[in-house]
Amino acid sequence: MTIRALHVASELYPLLKTGGLADVAGALPPALIERGADVRVLLPGFPAVAAGLTDVRPVAQLGRRFDAPGVTLEQGTLPSNGLIVYMIRAGTLYDRPGNPYLNEEHVPYGDNAQRFALLGWVAAQLAQHLDPAWAPQIIHAHDWHAGLAPAYLKAAERQHGRPLARSVFTVHNLAYQGVFPAHQFGQLALPDDFFSMRGIEFYGQLSFLKAGLYYSDRITTVSPTYAREIQTLAQGGGLDGLLRHRSHDLSGILNGVDYTVWNPASDALIANHYSAAKLGGKSACKEALQKRFGLAQKSDALLFGVVSRLTEQKGLDLLLEMVPEIVKRGGQLIVFGTGDPALENGLTRVAQAHPDSVAVELGFDETLAHMIVAGSDVIAVPSRFEPCGLTQLYALAYGSLPLVHCVGGLADTVVDASLENLADDLATGFVFDRFEPQGLGAAIRRAFALYGRHTEWKAAQRRAMQQDFGWGASAERYLALYRELA
Ligand code: ADP
């Protein structure tokens, strides 16, 4: 039996991306389709989404919803792979330039509750045959933006007196909870009793994330370690009680890599192609990278790269403290990303102090991201917490040994170059336990030490590149979950 599943998300690569969620939303549906499922995606009609779809046609007129007049549901096709995407058009609710969540001052839009309630509401309408030609059996909602989808579905089922579809809610990041003032509950058109501790109420406010966790039939998150971490008081973001209560419905399924996008043997965005068998070409990527960022052209300087959102989560303040250590040992560092102004300034100042060894550029650019992943010797991901992390997986594929904090998906995917792991041919990177300068410093020293041992470094690179973090196994696990539910 073919299972029909609707993925509900706020971003999707290559249409619109601010982080790893877009990579997952872009790669998981095709991986499920490849394995026989009938999968479609629902997105808000942000300008980049509307501009990137082809064969767009109307599916349904929805009138005035959540204060937006003339809401329509349209259907289009993603040109790169034929994926069918439903898109909600709701005038200025979505049709705004720039970041999908924040205004020009980097402040969340005042009407985000309505904007993302509409997304969840339309998902539940699709389960009620809003599109006469296709209705999902599974609604798979991602992160708080889609958190109300399971709630609207439960409300509709109560009204119809029968089940309409089953739901899966995937937590990509528990730190973003979609919390709004309680007085906005009235705008959501949910049954009154949903505003309750057993519902979407969260310490006197509304939480879209909690709605997803509470009303979905199954919860997944993006790595096994993170699935355990979020059930603890320390890392549960106030939701650990609910998560422990639902622990039988909660599982961790690791994200995968789309190797059609991230493969050094075919990547059109990098200076030179290379592979585990032919590693030689990587040095041209390093050379091009040093040149692009104005660093000293030294082939033997250990080059650390960072491609990241610049937020508290990513732990780059700790890396900043270690810059003198890297420079003192003759290493180099490139940081590329955007985010917190304080972190942006701190990084920029360090780069000014070490122009030959440290370069910092603020921005978001797919080509530069690929160039850095390919040209660096080490990709640093010292995150305080990391639900899965994709950058370290891309780094492995490119033989750029990841240096990571032992948390979440980082702990599940990188094996430290300890003596015993080297001896057993297991090492693929550098892992530190405690989030403090000594821990990170020791991992940095391990990287320098291994870099000094040419043969062992090459062996670790090959091993990293041979790891299979493709979507195959994870897509099978999601499919098994769908089958169980349907
Ligand atoms: P998160 O989703 O928390 O940001 P992930 O590691 O899961 O972390 O995914 C980050 C994704 O965003 C990767 O695809 C990475 O290449 C990309 N990315 C992060 N910062 C930038 C940037 N400044 N420019 C381009 N891509 C970026």
Ligand code: GLC
């Ligand atoms: C979130 C997490 C990241 C994860 C990504 C995709 O943004 O921060 O760890 O890889 O979602 O699941």
